[in-house]
Amino acid sequence: MKILITADWHLGKKLHMEDFGQDMALFLDWLLRYIGENEIDYLLVAGDIFDQNNPSNEATKQYYDFLVQLPGKGCKAIITAGNHDSPSYLDTPSSLLNSLGTTVVGRFPGMDQVEKILIPVANRSGKTEAIVAAIPFLQDRFIRQVGESEGIKEIDIKIREGMRKVFKGIGDEMKKRFPDQLHIGMAHLHAQGTKASEAEREIQIGNELGIPSDALDQFNYLGLGHIHTGQPVLEGKIHYASSPISLGFSENVYKHKIIQLDIDGNSFKQTFIPVPRFRSLYQVKGTMQEVEEKLALLKCKYDLPALLDLSIDEPTFDPKLMPRIEALKNEMSAKNLKVVSQRVIFRDKSISRKLGTLAHERVNDLQPAAVFEKIIEGREENEEKSALKDLFNTILADATQQQP
């Protein structure tokens, strides 16, 4: 029996107003072809199906149009909600989707009904070959009881212990009910020690904690969603599936893939299937001249236009720069390279401040202390100002120390 594991589709995702709908259409076409040609029996999608909990009609249509084609390929699907998904939005059509052979677990039913998420998966001749624990993103209330006046450290400990308990409970129930079967888990969470891309830090990791791998080690194999770059948590046993396409500029160099498990009796083989690339995302930085030189060498390598993020850094103000950038953008679009984001920094602050919007900086490019400095920069230099600065630095030191 063959199972594919993928995650983090983020249907409906936009990058600077640029829609990834075409990218996902190309991916889903490729996936369907792969499923058909390789006789895949089950497709597991481990959360963040949609980018938003109230997805657009287009994104929803793309989802159903894909699912309706699976039975024709002899494939069934198991879908769980991620932190971006609305559990009830996914669950609402579940009886309709069931008739197509698709099982959806949007909402976690709670530990007293954990058997509901244990799904026997059968091969084409009807023999059950494995049990899938379909674990959606777990809301706080399933993990811990919220106490009053808890510090960050206490909450951290409670979340880790809560997750350990939930995973152990699910694992134990599986072993009790299906002692002789292969156990496969799918979940959407942040495991300890994983590296997140810049786009992920911005859109989805938040302040969540990493869950230690030994707490998750309850199955023969666990496929994870949430971190977009596929990486092992426990080699050969717990692995992130990765998003199928680059969703942010920092993910451009990453080779996206899906996980295939070939199951034979009680053993299985894990293979990574590379997903073809449909678009490039480029970040180009430097002085205007450097940026122009770099752009001259860039080519659009795929059918979809490459998306560009320009960051121009000039020592002094140059009034001719803006028309030059506009001309450059037109030139680029003729080469199928589309500038979707640009910022210009003039190092000579006295001029750039007067220019206001022309010379803007992004908060992301600044250190916290520099941002605070800006907030209080109009104030008179006095005792109060230096006390404020000291206080801020104390809080900052405290906050950075507390990070996992």
Ligand SMILES: [Mn+2]
């Ligand atoms: Mn996520």
